Amino acid sequence: MTKKIAVLAGDGIGPEIVAEAVNVLNALGESFELEHAPVGGAGYEASGHPLPEATLKLAKEADAVLFGAVGDWKYDTLDRPLRPEQAILGLRKNLGLFANLRPAILYPELAGASTLKPEVVSGLDILIIRELTGDIYFGQPRGVRECPDGPFKGEREGFDTMRYAESEVRRIGHVAFQAARKRNKKVCSVDKANVLETFQFWKDIMIEVGKEYPDVELSHMYVDNAAMQLVKNPKQFDVLVTGNMFGDILSDQASMLTGSIGMLPSASLDANNKGLYEPSHGSAPDIAGKGIANPLATILSAAMMLRYSLNMAAQADRIEAAVKKVLQQGLRTADIYEAGTTKVSTREMGAAVLSVL
Amino acid sequence: MTKKIAVLAGDGIGPEIVAEAVNVLNALGESFELEHAPVGGAGYEASGHPLPEATLKLAKEADAVLFGAVGDWKYDTLDRPLRPEQAILGLRKNLGLFANLRPAILYPELAGASTLKPEVVSGLDILIIRELTGDIYFGQPRGVRECPDGPFKGEREGFDTMRYAESEVRRIGHVAFQAARKRNKKVCSVDKANVLETFQFWKDIMIEVGKEYPDVELSHMYVDNAAMQLVKNPKQFDVLVTGNMFGDILSDQASMLTGSIGMLPSASLDANNKGLYEPSHGSAPDIAGKGIANPLATILSAAMMLRYSLNMAAQADRIEAAVKKVLQQGLRTADIYEAGTTKVSTREMGAAVLSVL
Ligand SMILES: CC(C)[C@H](C(=O)O)[C@@H](O)C(=O)O
Numbered sequence: 001m002t003k004k005i006a007v008l009a010g011d012g013i014g015p016e017i018v019a020e021a022v023n024v025l026n027a028l029g030e031s032f033e034l035e036h037a038p039v040g041g042a043g044y045e046a047s048g049h050p051l052p053e054a055t056l057k058l059a060k061e062a063d064a065v066l067f068g069a070v071g072d073w074k075y076d077t078l079d080r081p082l083r084p085e086q087a088i089l090g091l092r093k094n095l096g097l098f099a100n101l102r103p104a105i106l107y108p109e110l111a112g113a114s115t116l117k118p119e120v121v122s123g124l125d126i127l128i129i130r131e132l133t134g135d136i137y138f139g140q141p142r143g144v145r146e147c148p149d150g151p152f153k154g155e156r157e158g159f160d161t162m163r164y165a166e167s168e169v170r171r172i173g174h175v176a177f178q179a180a181r182k183r184n185k186k187v188c189s190v191d192k193a194n195v196l197e198t199f200q201f202w203k204d205i206m207i208e209v210g211k212e213y214p215d216v217e218l219s220h221m222y223v224d225n226a227a228m229q230l231v232k233n234p235k236q237f238d239v240l241v242t243g244n245m246f247g248d249i250l251s252d253q254a255s256m257l258t259g260s261i262g263m264l265p266s267a268s269l270d271a272n273n274k275g276l277y278e279p280s281h282g283s284a285p286d287i288a289g290k291g292i293a294n295p296l297a298t299i300l301s302a303a304m305m306l307r308y309s310l311n312m313a314a315q316a317d318r319i320e321a322a323v324k325k326v327l328q329q330g331l332r333t334a335d336i337y338e339a340g341t342t343k344v345s346t347r348e349m350g351a352a353v354l355s356v357l
Numbered sequence: 358m359t360k361k362i363a364v365l366a367g368d369g370i371g372p373e374i375v376a377e378a379v380n381v382l383n384a385l386g387e388s389f390e391l392e393h394a395p396v397g398g399a400g401y402e403a404s405g406h407p408l409p410e411a412t413l414k415l416a417k418e419a420d421a422v423l424f425g426a427v428g429d430w431k432y433d434t435l436d437r438p439l440r441p442e443q444a445i446l447g448l449r450k451n452l453g454l455f456a457n458l459r460p461a462i463l464y465p466e467l468a469g470a471s472t473l474k475p476e477v478v479s480g481l482d483i484l485i486i487r488e489l490t491g492d493i494y495f496g497q498p499r500g501v502r503e504c505p506d507g508p509f510k511g512e513r514e515g516f517d518t519m520r521y522a523e524s525e526v527r528r529i530g531h532v533a534f535q536a537a538r539k540r541n542k543k544v545c546s547v548d549k550a551n552v553l554e555t556f557q558f559w560k561d562i563m564i565e566v567g568k569e570y571p572d573v574e575l576s577h578m579y580v581d582n583a584a585m586q587l588v589k590n591p592k593q594f595d596v597l598v599t600g601n602m603f604g605d606i607l608s609d610q611a612s613m614l615t616g617s618i619g620m621l622p623s624a625s626l627d628a629n630n631k632g633l634y635e636p637s638h639g640s641a642p643d644i645a646g647k648g649i650a651n652p653l654a655t656i657l658s659a660a661m662m663l664r665y666s667l668n669m670a671a672q673a674d675r676i677e678a679a680v681k682k683v684l685q686q687g688l689r690t691a692d693i694y695e696a697g698t699t700k701v702s703t704r705e706m707g708a709a710v711l712s713v714l
């Protein structure tokens with residue numbers, strides 16, 4: 001059966017990098033039905049909303065979503081509900097994409113790109129699993145109100161609600177333990193149980209879930225310490241699982257440790273392994289249209305899509321091998337360029353992957 | 358008038374490192390009234406509570422508080438309100454210590470201790486200003502309840518309330534802008550305005566406060582990006598101001614960039630510059646009693662105390678110069694030891710500072 005892929009390129013460098021990933025998918029010799037739709041700023045331009053109804057409908061119907069990036073300074077003055085990033089929040093919530101998988105891997109060829117010393121990051125291979133539909137991102141109530149009590153009573157205050165229900169913690173816990181089983185069998189659950197009720201609750205449930213995986217080692221770390229340990233000794237981690245807010249921060253920090261966030265894909269999965277796949281980096285409006293963006297994170301996101309949602313692991317392997325090959329050939333986009341390598345454009349990089357395939 | 362200093366050594370390495378800072382204070386030739394009291398695990402042992410009433414009373418009466426560190430694994434099984442870290446939260450709240458100043462400075466002599474490449478961190482000098490009495494740390498309501506609505510209705514859920522009132526943001530904003538005036542005149546306010554109502558509110562008020570400081574450049578950064586930029590190019594920052602939760606994470610991350618968190622002091626100030634001073638590192642129960650802990654962060658915290666709360670800037674300068682001197686002499690505790698330097702114990706390091714004074 002032909003698989004249907006929703007292609008949401010978005011803003012900034014999104015269209016350029018997604019175009020290369022689409023070429024790669026088309027070169028595999030499989031029959032995919034690729035349907036494009038506008039999202040983010042492009043969605044707002046097309047129909048007045050960052051997540052147009054037709055785009056959401058397409059994403060729901062499709063077997064998987066290939067996503068570029070959203071956001072541009074020119075939308076900064078819009079009301080929050082109309083800003084590009086609402087599209088990504090809306091897709092996560094409406095599609096139930098609760099499990100965000102963010103590998104932070106250092107490619108040996110790119111060891112020099114990291115701002116950390118080679119011995120600290122060489123061989124780095126962490127999988128950060130971020131819960132994506134709960135926490136303070138969506139908790140109600142939230143807003144600006146008159147402060148109801150305490151020393152600031154009567155003043156205006158901004159407020160939000162952090163929350164996790166038992167089954168939300170449980171299901172992301174299972175994702176983490178199952179992923180660890182396929183790796184080095186270590187899960188570190190990051191919390192702030194010493195201060196937050198939400199994360200004491202989170203920790204208690206993680207311990208319960210962990211009992212079902214006696215072959216996996218479970219440890220716990222406070223989020224402030226995790227931010228330190230990622231700098232001090234990132235290789236101590238295998239799978240790191242945490243909530244939506246802490247995961248937002250730590251997964252970006254971990255990507256940057258590699259020095260080549262332009263290489264890192266991500267997957268956001270629902271309970272049935274349907275997913276949205278996007279590069280870990282953003283829309284980079286400053287370099288949009290210049291043809292210099294790195295398409296490899298998006299191409300590798302397409303590979304993750306084949307593996308997790310479309311049951312085509314062999315094709316995923318092919319793409320990943322092709323990406324390794326072009327790195328070995330010394331080809332580099334500007335973001336990962338070093339003296340002694342060959343600087344190429346977005347299209348040249350995409351073409352190089354195609355020709356290896 | 359004799360200044361009264363509450364000395365709260367706490368747990369783990371706290372007593373060892375505080376002892377050295379006390380020696381330094383006593384060597385200045387000023388007349389201080391130093392009064393000791395138990396806190397943290399030690400408070401719990403002494404009177405069943407991590408922040409005994411007498412300790413809180415002393416801290417309130419004193420002109421300043423010199424604090425060691427709290428926490429030990431042996432208290433992990435206590436109920437949360439009895440755990441050592443509640444003491445520090447209680448002191449902050451009861452003393453109104455809303456402004457946490459955390460310098461992240463790289464000492465040229467210790468450049469090698471960082472896990473980051475020398476060119477990325479050499480000359481690093483960031484001041485992180487963390488709001489300390491608001492945010493999700495103290496917001497009500499919080500707890501575990503039956504989930505009131507949504508897809509998890511009826512399940513148990515953990516929840517907390519994030520909140521900032523207008524005047525809370527305003528006063529920490531003023532602290533940041535005033536600090537920046539004495540430095541490189543740049544404030545970066547870190548928020549998550551794209552997702553959180555609290556931090557859209559925070560950002561709006563920071564912009565208002567910033568108008569009173571036309572000589573200081575104000576920028577805004579999302580917290581996930583800040584965590585990346587601290588890895589990618591930390592020297593872009595001068596003063597970084599943020600809320601309690603984000604500040605907890607980013608200030609620890611920034612300290613670790615220097616590779617020598619054992620060197621970094623911190624101040625927590627109220628509206629009248631009364632303050633609590635403590636090293637940025639923790640109680641390190643694993644090395645407690647071994648005489649190998651680094652006392653310099655605590656000694657430098659005592660210097661901050663002289664400068665900010667006791668109006669003795671010249672004495673603060675003397676201490677800071679003495680610390681620089683012992684580093685130049687090649688003396689190192691184990692945490693900052695490198696081949697070619699002289700490894701010394703906690704007491705030897707303290708004695709070396711004294712002999713320079
Ligand atoms: C754009 C923003 C809402 C989003 C988030 O905070 O989740 C982004 O930072 C991410 O990590 O995908």
Ligand SMILES: CC(C)[C@H](C(=O)O)[C@@H](O)C(=O)O
Nearest residue numbers: 194195224442443445446605
């Ligand atoms: C011990 C803990 C409650 C505390 C905090 O989260 O504030 C600590 O991490 C700190 O930064 O002083």
